Amino acid sequence: MARMEGQKVKLLLLLRILARYTDEDHWISVPRILELLEAEGVNAERKSIYADIETLRELGCDIAQQKGRGGGYWLAGRTFQLPELKLLVDTVQASKFITPKKSEQLIKTLSNFASEYQARDLKRQVFASSRIKTMNESIYYNVDALHRAIAENRQVRFVYQDWTLEKKKAARRGGGAYTVSPWALLFEDENYYLVAYEENRGLRHYRVDKMASISLLEAGRLGGAEYDPNSMRDYAKPMFNMFGAPVQRVELACDAGMIGPMLDRFGVEATVLPRQDGSFTLYADVAVSPPFFGWVCGFGGKVRIAGPDPVRREFAAALERIRAAQESAGQK
Structure with a gap:
């Protein structure tokens, strides 16, 4: 049993080595694999590496081989290809609503899907003119809470805020709470908006980064089936800067x-x-x-x-x- 557990660890370490140190431009030799395994406290023989690679292939891992002098193995099949990762990193870097701190965290996470050589290429600065990064990370939690309210068919209560000349946020309605039935989340003009039904006012939309103290209520949503998200696909299309008008x-x-x-x-x-x-x-x-x-x-x-x-x-x-x-x- 102990030997089987050791074999599982070795397979996982081998897959991790291939993921970290190889790509289509960088191959790894069996002797180098043995060195890296030994550094992890795992001793192995050359023959066992060939067998382990075949086992990983049988399990669905796309491991390619370059034969001949200077050749080796590399992990050809990955969750994301490098162009896809670059696109995701550029999007994160340029997104206005993602804070600098969260951008750095997300890019670091995305880099884990690449080899160490590709990861260096991902650490690049994308300059997006007129995109002021938000400094408030609460938007992530707001979006998550609103998605949950929509999925669970629940109303939400929140305080809605505006900027003052003192560069501080002040609550509308004298701090009074809004109670609405959320039906859809839209991403428009680089901002998240909640489209919701408010009793006696009809369908409205609210910028998510201006919402504070969001709480989910037990009461079910109001508004009717006509506000199903699928029927509101083009809700923002006639608008400019999400400005509501006839x-x-x-x-x-x-x-x-x-x-x-x-x-x-x-x-x-x-x-x-x-x-x-x-x-x-x-x-x-x-x-x-x-x-x-x-x-x-x-x-x-x-x-x-x-x-x-x-x-x-x-x-x-x-x-x-x-x-x-x-x-x-x-x-x-």
Whole structure:
């Protein structure tokens, strides 16, 4: 029995050695394996290593061999391939809602899925402009609690906060709690949002990083089957910066060359009517709001609101308010 237990330990150590010290560009010889096993207090013979490698292969491990002088073995099959790990590391590094400390921890964990040589390549800095890293790790626990509330069909209670000029968070409603029925979590504009039903107010959304003191209630969710997450897949699509407003069908007159940004924003299912000069008209459902007007302005006149007339007039009025406010600011 003791010999069998020792054999299990040896197999695990051998697999760990292959995972840590080998990849498709770095092979390990049997003598080197014996040295590393000995350093772990395990003595083995050359023949037993060949047998152990075959055993690992029979168990499903993809272990490749490079024959000839300077050859050896390497672990070819891994949970993640190197390009996949690089993509995950880049995403973690660039994500606004992941704190610097948690980013470092996650990247270290991801590095465990690579060889020590590949792990060095993963320790790279990704510079993402205008991404201010959050300093509050409570968002991870908030997301977990909200996922659990949705899965268990429970209401939640929380305090909702805003920033003050003193750079501190102050609770809305004078510190009074919100009680809502959570139906879905969305990731939009680099923030997590909870989509929830609030009694007498209907469907609302809340930024998860602004939620504090979250508690799960025993009461079941309200709102009805129409708020099933599958039916809310496109909840945020008409919105800009998650700004809630009445959704209207708008007509946008777009210059040539604007089709890429338009389809990036509205998707390929948007209605597009091309013209011979390359310009086109696009129809889309939009939450008409100040962020939407700001988005249109960002194209410097290459995208214009052609209809409906009430939206055109509202846009013109918004531009006039901006002009007047700018002139007033210059006079102070």
